[in-house]
Each structure stands twice: as C-alpha cells, then as structure tokens.
Amino acid sequence: xxxxxxxxxxxxxxxxxxxxxxxxxxxxxxxxxxxxxxxxxxxxxxxxxxxxxxxxxxxxxxxxxxxxxxxxxxxxxxxxxxxxxxxxxxxxxxxxxxxxxxxxxxxxxxxxxxxxxxxxxxxxxxxxxxxxxxxxxxxxxxxxxxxxxxxxxxxxxxxxxxxxxxxxxxxxxxxxxxxxxxxxxxxxxxxxxxxxxxxxxxxxxxxxxxxxxxxxxxxxxxxxxxxxxxxxxxxxxxxxxxxxxxxxxxxxxxxxxxxxxxxxxxxxxxxxxxxxxxxxxxxxxxxxxxxxxxxxxxxxxxxxxxxxxxxxxxxxxxxxxxxxxxxxxxxxxxxxxxxxxxxxxxxxxxxxxxxxxxxxxxxxxxxxxxxxxxxxxxxxxxxxxxxxxxxxxxxxxxxxxxxxxxxxxxxxxxxxxxxxxxxxxxxxxxxxxxxxxxxxxxxxxxxxxxxxxxxxxxxx
Amino acid sequence: xxxxxxxxxxxxxxxxxxxxxxxxxxxxxxxxxxxxxxxxxxxxxxxxxxxxxxxxxxxxxxxxxxxxxxxxxxxxxxxxxxxxxxxxxxxxxxxxxxxxxxxxxxxxxxxxxxxxxxxxxxxxxxxxxxxxxxxxxxxxxxxxxxxxxxxxxxxxxxxxxxxxxxxxxxxxxxxxxxxxxxxxxxxxxxxxxxxxxxxxxxxxxxxxxxxxxxxxxxxxxxxxxxxxxxxxxxxxxxxxxxxxxxxxxxxxxxxxxxxxxxxxxxxxxxxxxxxxxxxxxxxxxxxxxxxxxxxxxxxxxxxxxxxxxxxxxxxxxxxxxxxxxxxxxxxxxxxxxxxxxxxxxxxxxxxxxxxxxxxxxxxxxxxxxxxxxxxxxxxxxxxxxxxxxxxxxxxxxxxxxxxxxxxxxxxxxxxxxxxxxxxxxxxxxxxxxxxxxxxxxxxxxxxxxxxxxxxxxxxx
Numbered sequence: 016x017x018x019x020x021x022x023x024x025x026x027x028x029x030x031x032x033x034x035x036x037x038x039x040x041x042x043x044x045x046x047x048x049x050x051x052x053x054x055x056x057x058x059x060x061x062x063x064x065x066x067x068x069x070x071x072x073x074x075x076x077x078x079x080x081x082x083x084x085x086x087x088x089x090x091x092x093x094x095x096x097x098x099x100x101x102x103x104x105x106x107x108x109x110x111x112x113x114x115x116x117x118x119x120x121x122x123x124x125x126x127x128x129x130x131x132x133x134x135x136x137x138x139x140x141x142x143x144x145x146x147x148x149x150x151x152x153x154x155x156x157x158x159x160x161x162x163x164x165x166x167x168x169x170x171x172x173x174x175x176x177x178x179x180x181x182x183x184x185x186x187x188x189x190x191x192x193x194x195x196x197x198x199x200x201x202x203x204x205x206x207x208x209x210x211x212x213x214x215x216x217x218x219x220x221x222x223x224x225x226x227x228x229x230x231x232x233x234x235x236x237x238x239x240x241x242x243x244x245x246x247x248x249x250x251x252x253x254x255x256x257x258x259x260x261x262x263x264x265x266x267x268x269x270x271x272x273x274x275x276x277x278x279x280x281x282x283x284x285x286x287x288x289x290x291x292x293x294x295x296x297x298x299x300x301x302x303x304x305x306x307x308x309x310x311x312x313x314x315x316x317x318x319x320x321x322x323x324x325x326x327x328x329x330x331x332x333x334x335x336x337x338x339x340x341x342x343x344x345x346x347x348x349x350x351x352x353x354x355x356x357x358x359x360x361x362x363x364x365x366x367x368x369x370x371x372x373x374x375x376x377x378x379x380x381x382x383x384x385x386x387x388x389x390x391x392x393x394x395x396x397x398x399x400x401x402x403x404x405x406x407x408x409x410x411x412x413x414x415x416x417x418x419x420x421x422x423x424x425x426x427x428x429x430x431x432x433x434x435x436x437x438x439x440x441x442x443x444x445x446x447x448x449x450x451x452x453x454x455x456x457x458x459x460x461x462x463x464x465x466x467x468x469x470x471x472x473x474x475x
Numbered sequence: 476x477x478x479x480x481x482x483x484x485x486x487x488x489x490x491x492x493x494x495x496x497x498x499x500x501x502x503x504x505x506x507x508x509x510x511x512x513x514x515x516x517x518x519x520x521x522x523x524x525x526x527x528x529x530x531x532x533x534x535x536x537x538x539x540x541x542x543x544x545x546x547x548x549x550x551x552x553x554x555x556x557x558x559x560x561x562x563x564x565x566x567x568x569x570x571x572x573x574x575x576x577x578x579x580x581x582x583x584x585x586x587x588x589x590x591x592x593x594x595x596x597x598x599x600x601x602x603x604x605x606x607x608x609x610x611x612x613x614x615x616x617x618x619x620x621x622x623x624x625x626x627x628x629x630x631x632x633x634x635x636x637x638x639x640x641x642x643x644x645x646x647x648x649x650x651x652x653x654x655x656x657x658x659x660x661x662x663x664x665x666x667x668x669x670x671x672x673x674x675x676x677x678x679x680x681x682x683x684x685x686x687x688x689x690x691x692x693x694x695x696x697x698x699x700x701x702x703x704x705x706x707x708x709x710x711x712x713x714x715x716x717x718x719x720x721x722x723x724x725x726x727x728x729x730x731x732x733x734x735x736x737x738x739x740x741x742x743x744x745x746x747x748x749x750x751x752x753x754x755x756x757x758x759x760x761x762x763x764x765x766x767x768x769x770x771x772x773x774x775x776x777x778x779x780x781x782x783x784x785x786x787x788x789x790x791x792x793x794x795x796x797x798x799x800x801x802x803x804x805x806x807x808x809x810x811x812x813x814x815x816x817x818x819x820x821x822x823x824x825x826x827x828x829x830x831x832x833x834x835x836x837x838x839x840x841x842x843x844x845x846x847x848x849x850x851x852x853x854x855x856x857x858x859x860x861x862x863x864x865x866x867x868x869x870x871x872x873x874x875x876x877x878x879x880x881x882x883x884x885x886x887x888x889x890x891x892x893x894x895x896x897x898x899x900x901x902x903x904x905x906x907x908x909x910x911x912x913x914x915x916x917x918x919x920x921x922x923x924x925x926x927x928x929x930x931x932x933x934x935x
Contacts, residue, residue, distance in 0.1 A: 031831075032833075056690070058690075058692075058710060060709045060710055060711075092709075094829070181675055181676070184672065184675055184676055185675075185676040193672055194654075194713075211671045211672060211675065212644065212653055212671060214675070215641055215644055215645075215671065215674070215675050216641070216644055216645040230516070230518075232518075244734075247734070248731070248734050248735065248738060249520045249552075250518060250520055251520075251731040253654075253713065253730065270713065270730050270734075271708070271711040273734070274704075274707070274708045274730075274733070274734055274737060275708065277734060277737045277738060277741070278708060278737060278741075278827065281737070281738075281741030281742075281744070281745070282741075282823055282827060284741070284745060285741070285744060285745050285748065285819060285823050286819060286820065286823065288745065288748075288749075288819075289748075289815050289816050289819035289820075290812060290815070290816055291816040291819065291820060301841065301844040301845050301848065302848065304841070304845045305845050305848040305849050308813070308816050308845070308849060309849055309852070311812065311816075312809065312812060312813060312849060312853060313853075313856075315808050315809060315812050316805070316809060316853055316856060316857060318808065319802075319804050319805035319808050319809065319857070320805065320857070320860045320864075322801075322804035322805070322808075323801040323802055323804065323805060323860070323861075323864055324801075324864065326800060326801040326803075326804070327798070327801050327864060330797070333797060333800060334797060337790070337793060337794060337797075338787070340786060340793060340800040340803065341782075341783040341784075341786040341787050342779075342783055343786075343800065343803045343804065344779050344782035344783065344786070344803065344807060344916055344920065345776070345779035345780065345782070345783060347804060347807055347808070348775050348778065348779045348782075348807070348912065348913065348916055349772065349775060349776060349779060351811070351912070352750060352771065352772060352775050352909050352912070353768070353772060355749050355750070356749050356750055356751040356768050356771075359745060359746060359748075359749035359751065360746065360749075360751060363742055363745050363746065367738065367742060369554070371491075373492075381761060381764070384761040385761050385764045385765050385768070388761065388762065388765040389765050389768060389769055389772060392769070393772060393773075393776055396773075396776060397776060397779070397780070400780045400783070401783075404780075404783055404784065404787060449812050452808065452811070452812070453808065456804050456808055460804065
C-alpha cells in the first residue's frame with residue numbers, strides 16, 4: 016500500500032458516497048421511477064455497498080424496488096450483518112422468490128442462516144428440484160468444498176459432437192458462468208472436461224471425447240475449502256469439479272467462490288494470530304465483540320498472574336538488586352517479538368503450503384541460527400544500555416545474557432508450538448498468537464531471574 | 476484448519492515425496508526415456524514442486540529433459556529461490572527459448588530479475604514484437620495492474636458477426652486462456668466485452684456489438700495490483716482489461732494472476748504485522764533473514780530501554796512498594812494484546828475494504844465501548860489476584876485501575892495509529908505491529924507508575 020493506492024481507495028469510497036447521497040435524496044421523494052431506472056444501470060455489488068449505508072427504512076424501500084434477479088445478486092453481495100437485517104424484513108414468500116432466483120450454492124448459504132421452521136417453510140415454496148438440491152447442499156460443512164459448490168453443471172455424453180453440445184449449451188439456463196463442459200458416462204462418472212474455447216474452435220462433427228482432457232483435478236465434497244482454493248491456484252483452474260468417492264460428479268466450485276475463500280481464510284488467519292475472531296470485521300454489538308476477545312485476554316491474564324507469582328518467588332533477588340525490575344520490559348518485549356516473528360512465518364508457511372510439516376525440523380535449525388545472530392547483537396546492545404543505566408557491570412552481563420537466552424527460547428517455541436499443534440491436528444494459528452506470547456513472558460522472566468540469582472550469588 | 480485437513484495436506488505432500496524418490500532413482504540411471512515419458516504425464520505445477528526438492532545436479536539434469544513449453548510452465552510455477560538457481564544454470568540462449576514460450580507477462584516477471592546486460596542480450600534473442608512488448612511491460616511497477624497484465628488479448632471490430640469472430644478465434648494462438656472477446660474501435664478504444672459463452676450460443680450473423688456488454692469494469696495500468704484483485708472479486712470478473720487514460724486497451728489481467736495477488740498480499744499483511752518481511756517465506760540465507768527482522772527488533776529494543784528509563788525514574792516508588800514489579804508483566808501483556816486485537820481488526824478491515832477510512836471515528840467509539848467492558852472485567856480480576864498475592868488492598872486498586880487504563884489507551888492507539896498512517900499514505904500494517912506494541916509498553920508503564928505513586932502518596 017502506498018499513498019497512490021490510498022487515494023484510489025478514497026475515490027472508490029467517494030463514488031459510493033455520491034451514490035448514497037443520491038439515494039437519500041431520491042428515496043425521500045415520491046416518484047420511484049427515476050430511482051428504478053438508475054438502479055437498473057448499477058452493478059449489484061455497488062447497490063449492495065450503498066444499501067449497507069442507508070437507514071433501515073430507506074434500505075427496505077430501496078430493496079423492494081429491485082427486480083427478483085437483481086435482489087438475489089444484491090443479497091448475495093451484502094455483508095452478513097446487513098444481509099441478516101434485510102432477510103428479517105422480508106416475508107418468507109418474498110424470500111423464497113428471491114432465493115429461487117439465486118444460484119443454488121448461494122441460496123443454500125442464505126437459507127443455512129435461517130431458523131429450522133423458517134427454513135422448512137421457504138424450502139416448501141421452492142421448486143421441488145431446487146428444494147431437494149438445497150437440502151443436500153445444507154448437509155455439507157460450511158467450510159468444505161461441498162459447502163461452496165453449486166450442484167448445477169453442464170454435462171454431456173462422450174460421443175456427442177461439438178455442434179450438438181453447442182446446441183445444448185444454447186438451451187441451457189445455468190445461473191453461474193460456464194467455463195468447462197463436463198463429459199460424463201451414463202453412471203454420471205466424470206470422464207474429462209472440455210474448455211469452452213476448445214469447443215468453439217473444434218470441427219463441428221468431432222465428438223467431445225476427442226476434445227476433452229481426461230487428467231482432471233477433482234476434489235471430494237468434504238475437502239477443506241481452503242485446500243480446494245489452493246489446488247485451483249496451483250493448477251490455474253477456473254472451476255473445480257466436486258466428485259463422490261466413486262468419481263461421480265456432485266457439482267462444481269467456480270473461481271469467484273474460490274477467490275472469496277482465499278480472502279476469507281487470509282482474514283481468518285490474521286485475526287486468529289491476533290487472538291480475535293473473524294466476526295470482528297463485521298458490524299456486531301459491543302457485547303458480542305467483547306465476547307470474542309475475552310477468552311484470549313483471560314488466558315493472557317492468567318499467564319500474567321503466573322508471571323507475578325514467579326516474580327514474587329524471586330522477591331529476595333529483586334530486593335537485593337532493584338534495578339533488575341527496570342529490564343523486565345526488555346526481556347518480555349524482545350522475547351515476545353522474536354517469538355511472534357518466527358511463529359508467524361511458520362504458521363503462514365504451513366497455511367499456504369510454502370512450508371511442509373516435514374521441513375519443520377530444518378526450519379527450526381535455520382531459525383536457531385538466525386536467533387544466534389540477532390540474539391547476540393541485541394544482547395550486546397542491551398548489555399551496554401544496562402551498564403550505563405545502572406552503573407554496574409554485572410547488570411550488563413545479566414541482562415544481555417538473559418535477553419539473548421529468552422529470545423532463543425521464544426524462537427524455538429515459535430517453531431515447536433505450531434509443529435505440535437499441526438501434528439495434533441489443531442490450527443497452528445491458534446497456538447501462535449497470544450498463547451505463544453504468554454508462554455514466552457513466563458519462560459523469559461524465569462530465565463532472567465534464574466540467571467540473575469545465580470550470577471548475583473557468585474559476583475554480587 | 477482441522478485434523479482432516481492436515482491429513483489431506485500430508486497426503487499431497489507424500490505424493491510429492493513419492494515423486495521425489497522416483498526422480499532420484501530415475502535420474503541415477505542412464506536411460507532418460509522412461510523418465511521423459513512420465514514427465515509428459517505430469518502437471519507443470521507438480522514437476523515444479525518436485526524440482527524444488529532435488530539436488531542441484533539432479534535439478535539441472537531433469538530440467539533439460541523438459542520440452543520448451545513445459546519448461547516455461549515449470550519455471551513460472553517455481554518458488555523464486557529455485558527459479559533463480561535454474562536461471563543461473565541456463566545459458567542465455569536457452570533462457571531466451573524458454574522465455575519465448577511463456578505468456579508475455581510471465582516472461583517479463585522472469586526477465587525483470589536479470590542483470591541489465593543479461594536482460595538486453597535475452598531481449599535481443601526474442602522475436603522483435605515480443606521483445607518490444609516485454610520492454611514495455613518492464614516499465615510498469617511490479618505491484619501494479621500493468622506489472623501483472625499480459626499485453627496479449629483477443630479483440631474484434633463491433634460489426635463483425637459471431638461466426639466471423641469464432642473463425643478468428645480458431646486461428647488465434649494466445650498463450651493464456653480467453654474468457655472475453657474485447658470489442659474495440661479502430662482507435663483501439665474498448666467498446667465492450669462478449670463472454671465466450673454468449674458468443675458460442677449467438678446466431679451466426681449477429682454482429683458482436685449486439686452481443687457485448689458495454690458497462691465494462693476497466694483498470695488503469697498504475698492501479699495497485701491488490702485493488703485490481705479486489706475489484707475482480709467484487710464484480711465476479713475473470714479478466715480485467717487494462718486501459719490507458721483515453722480508454723485504449725493495453726492488455727488484460729487474468730484470474731489466475733489475480734488469485735496469486737490475493738495470496739501474496741495476504742501473506743505480506745500477516746508478515747508485516749509480525750514485523751518481518753515476506754521474503755521470510757522463501758529459502759534465504761541466515762544472514763539475510765536476520766537482516767529483515769533486525770530493524771523492528773532494534774526499534775523494540777530502543778523502546779525497552781526507554782521503558783527501563785521510565786522505571787528508573789520511578790525508582791523511589793518501586794523501592795517503597797517492591798510488589799509493583801510483580802505486575803509489570805500484566806500491564807505490558809494485557810495492554811499489548813488488546814492493542815494488537817484492535818489494530819489488527821482495523822488494519823485488515825482497511826486492507827480488504829471492509830472498513831472505509833471515513834468509518835474510523837465510528838470504529839474508535841465502538842472499540843472504546845468494547846474496552847470499557849473487557850477492561851473493567853480484567854481490571855477487577857487482576858485486582859483480586861494482586862490483593863491475594865501481596866496481601867495489601869491498595870495494590871489491588873493500583874493494579875486494577877492501571878490495567879484497565881493501559882488497555883483503554885492501547886485500544887485507542889490501535890485505531891488512531893493506523894488512522895494516522897492511512898491519512899499519511901503509509902501502509903497501516905507497518906504501524907500496527909511491533910511499533911504499536913512498543914508504544915503501548917511505554918505508555919502502559921507510565922500509567923502504572925503514575926497511578927501507583929499518586930495513590931501511594933495518599934494511602935501508602
């Protein structure tokens with residue numbers, strides 16, 4: 016990010032500002048026609064941005080001016096807080112109409128948020144095919160390939176010709192864009208895929224089985240959505256077919272959903288590292304925001320009390336050399352920061368696949384060599400500072416030695432904790448944030464006062 | 476992430492392991508034929524994964540077995556460290572052949588890493604058109620829309636019919652996939668785009684100007700790549716046309732590149748928050764890794780020395796009430812963590828566009844209300860702990876009050892610092908990591924000892 020980028024963002028945001036002002040004005044008037052005609056010209060994503068910033072009343076009024084198809088697109092593009100508010104305003108019949116105009120995967124996402132009885136009554140109002148498919152989609156975990164796939168795809172038999180397939184494509188009314196034609200046998204098993212461009216440029220009478228690629232990358236419905244997205248990035252794919260254990264096509268995930276997954280997962284990683292939930296990015300009540308953060312803060316508080324108890328144990332050492340207290344912040348801050356640097360690299364590397372679990376022992380060795388360099392440098396510097404501030408050489412030795420040791424232990428923990436979590440099947444990001452910092456505080460202080468009491472006993 | 480996901484990742488990694496073992500064995504033999512035929516069946520991304528784990532000698536041998544097109548794909552898929560090593564091994568003539576088989580945007584990325592004289596001699600060996608276009612691409616900033624676009628696109632005149640365009644498409648030999656046909660006038664100005672599916676299903680004689688959408692989202696060449704990627708996500712686009720100030724098409728950015736940008740930028744944000752560079756995810760030497768991290772650690776060290784000086788100033792207070800030292804860790808850790816929670820939410824929100832700069836004052840108010848809840852809760856808890864540990868009620872009051880105040884100040888800083896950075900055009904992520912923590916340490920300690928010395932003077 017840089018100044019230029021910020022100014023661009025300002026421009027985009029001032030466009031929305033203009034739009035919001037325009038809507039305020041038009042919605043206050045009585046003639047809906049000019050507003051309706053300008054809504055037709057806007058992209059659903061822009062309407063969604065604007066909608067999120069109107070008053071409740073204006074929002075309801077505006078949303079009712081949209082045709083079903085646009086309403087469906089806008090509803091899908093909204094942030095989840097505004098989405099929930101609009102759904103609450105809508106009657107169930109109206110909601111069923113709008114959801115009926117959505118691609119099935121988006122419909123399932125919306126309906127998955129409803130109460131059981133509301134869900135059932137909306138499902139009743141959908142066409143029975145759609146209703147069946149949405150029910151099926153709702154059985155998959157929210158963060159799996161099944162949870163983001165759409166069961167609508169365009170499939171043909173292997174012996175059909177390019178011209179026949181093109182004719183079928185003309186009659187097909189899928190909601191989502193099509194990038195690949197799926198070639199399946201009578202048992203619905205995926206045989207191969209034909210990119211649209213290949214189809215367009217093929218001789219009319221060529222059967223699709225001669226046009227298709229048969230080494231297709233497929234994913235199972237229970238694969239984690241993030242892994243599916245990374246597969247698509249790795250192989251440059253625009254759509255991933257989702258298949259069952261027998262290789263039968265269940266649906267497909269399109270690239271727009273994959274891009275959203277990447278965004279979502281990156282935010283999740285960042286916020287987990289900071290010890291706060293991804294919900295924090297949306298508008299929530301003060302109490303629910305507090306609730307998300309409190310668990311980590313309480314853990315951290317418990318750690319701090321433990322630190323206090325450690326220090327209390329070394330009361331004698333501390334009274335003997337008061338100035339030791341001055342460098343408690345240095346030990347804590349430097350241990351904390353170097354631990355976070357290492358753990359973040361490890362967690363992000365594991366997350367993106369840049370680091371394989373097998374490489375972790377090698378990374379540990381590398382990180383220990385890095386901390387040898389920076390630990391010695393920082394230890395020497397702080398040692399000089401401590402001698403100058405206290406006027407006593409032994410303080411310099413104690414603080415320098417402790418700082419370097421605390422950094423080394425923190426860096427080792429920065430690899431070992433995520434490694435342990437990974438092998439236990441826990442998200443390493445959880446262990447890498449406040450947990451590591453808290454652990455480092457306690458071990459750092461222990462190291463500091465053990466070294467201090469030992470050296471003071473000998474030289475003090 | 477969960478256990479299942481980790482086991483899937485293990486599977487993917489054990490596939491690569493098998494492949495690596497197979498390559499070791501085959502490369503030790505003398506007959507390259509079986510190896511060559513199995514290479515033909517592999518996806519370039521898998522070959523790249525394997526290549527990164529072979530010895531230098533094996534890597535060179537294997538790379539020379541690849542045909543030009545595959546070599547081009549593999550080179551593009553490699554991590555930048557392995558890529559650099561392979562390029563060093565190749566002669567310039569060989570490199571020119573491989574680069575000539577790449578899409579021009581990827582060619583420019585590779586050539587941008589070369590020394591001036593090497594670059595010139597490779598450019599000389601390319602076809603003169605390609606060489607001109609690569610030179611042009613190299614003039615754009617690496618992280619801009621121009622830097623990731625390819626100048627190859629498929630464009631037609633508005634009056635051409637669907638059948639004519641399909642014929643042209645058949646003869647077109649673009650390296651990258653095509654999703655949209657661009658309709659341009661004689662001056663190269665973009666009039667509209669036709670999705671491939673629309674073209675396929677249109678009546679043969681229909682002119683493309685009747686098929687095209689004219690409200691096309693375009694981006695200027697100097698737009699930040701992350702903003703371009705977010706535009707594509709917002710509007711669900713598979714390719715973004717890049718235009719000059721007059722609306723003339725310069726090139727296009729395809730979705731695979733946009734997905735890579737999102738990945739890259741997320742890693743950059745995460746690592747910047749942790750105070751370490753994105754280079755850390757790649758294999759680098761110990762010294763260069765240390766160099767990336769040292770600046771933040773030195774800043775933090777300077778802050779710690781400042782903290783030590785603050786504490787030294789309060790020497791009298793500290794000697795009067797030794798137990799104050801016990802809770803230095805609590806003040807620092809809780810201030811630090813709550814500040815990081817808030818600043819991470821703000822920085823990520825600004826990054827993804829979920830928070831607009833104008834909303835920041837509102838977010839500040841919301842965060843202050845959140846910290847009122849959690850600050851009072853944590854303050855009360857620590858107050859009880861402090862009374863129990865020291866046996867003195869006044870310590871409970873001092874520690875509880877200081878903790879809540881330090882948290883409030885840290886949370887306010889967590890919004891205000893990124894806000895300041897944003898308005899100065901500096902990446903807020905830079906200010907949100909170690910910088911905020913260091914600032915919070917010092918202000919937290921100041922608050923603690925000011926409150927302590929005041930209360931001890933009255934009640935002590």
